[in-house]
Amino acid sequence: MSKNKRLLKPGSRLSHLANMVEPPYTTIWDCCCDHGLLGMSLLRDQYADEVIFVDIVADILASLTARLERSFPQDQYRWQVRCEDINNILVPPEDSQLFIIAGVGPHQTIEFIDNLCASAPDTEFDLLICCVHGSYSVREELIKKGYGLKNEQIIFENNRFYEAIYVSKKIADKPIVNTGSQMxxxxxxxxxxxxxxxxxxxxxxxxxxxxxxxxxxxxxxxxxxxxxxx
Ligand SMILES: C[S@@+](CC[C@H](N)C(=O)[O-])C[C@H]1O[C@@H](n2cnc3c(N)ncnc32)[C@H](O)[C@@H]1O
Incomplete structure (x- = not known):
């Protein structure tokens, strides 16, 4: 796909999220991907060797697969589409993975984080979280899990506020604060x-x-x- 073809509207929530990601990663997981626009943008810009799109709704993934096949031929790009509940994902023992969880509520987000971490207690992976409301409780969970802050941002879109929280257990020297700090x-x-x-x-x-x-x-x-x- 042409680098110039716009996938994300400039200034949108998704473009802010894309701009926060610090490549390179071996694998980026676009969890709850829906339209898949964020993962596609990161795939096009080669932020990872492979992007894995996960959603629980089969119909959504059928259209996404068709779009990926048209725009991101498998001889040039590495991607997978998985119809799965995020709670059932087994994190592979790979270095350098980023899980993006955006557009779902805080309870679901916390449940996903808990299950991803529990599936691979010895594997460290980064997270980019942007949930709908309730970031305070999500931050408490990330602190409990031993994450440190890479970056955070307040995003305002369509009269709604979001907090984007980018965390790691490796390269993150700042502590996460439950109310937010540098954002x-x-x-x-x-x-x-x-x-x-x-x-x-x-x-x-x-x-x-x-x-x-x-x-x-x-x-x-x-x-x-x-x-x-x-
Ligand atoms: C509002 S969309 C978010 C899309 C995109 N991440 C964004 O931020 O714009 C939420 C998506 O989460 C998916 N979803 C909800 N629960 C899920 C689960 N347990 N496992 C995988 N996907 C799930 C839904 O099917 C839906 O497509």
Whole structure:
């Protein structure tokens, strides 16, 4: 496929995710790939020797396979399409793998991370996560699993906020912070809006479960105080 042919809209969530990836990888897994656009973009730009597209819906994968066969001939590109539940993937004992999990909720994301890690306790792999809401709980899970931060970003698309979190157990010298750290650029009004939305969300939750959610609100307040002081 021509390098100039646009797969991802500039400035879109998926293009931000693609720009965060630091090649080279042996294998990139586009988990919950759906349209497969992110994996295709990374395949075209040779970010990995092989890209594996995984989704649980067979029809989605049939159209994706047809598109890959047309645009990414197997004599030039290495790719696989797998119709599987991410929870059943057995991570192969390979160095240098990236699993991208984007566009699903926090509970599912955490379940995927747990099962991928459990399938290969001795294999280290990087993760690029961009879930819909609830990044706080995902971050807690990544911290528990011993991941460090490579990069993180707040993404705003179609009036929705996302946190992109890129983590590794190898080349990542910064700790992951549950409220996020380097992604916050407080002078940016969009980031202030995001902070208010997150805290508003936890204030709602704290009405029925203050013991759990009030400490989370306090952490976001501490975060704001520390970034506005600097
Ligand atoms: C909203 S799409 C996300 C597409 C793309 N990753 C993105 O961020 O734009 C969610 C996809 O996850 C897939 N999915 C949901 N649960 C899954 C599971 N357990 N295993 C594999 N795929 C799953 C769905 O079939 C759907 O195609």
């Amino acid at each position: 916050w650029h407080w002078p940016d009004p969009v980031h202030q809006d995001y902070w208010h939305r997150v805290v508003g969300h936890y204030r709602q939750k704290a009405k029925s479960d203050p013991t759990h959610y009030q400490p989370i609100i306090e952490r976001y307040k501490l975060l704001r105080d520390s970034i506005t002081r600097n």
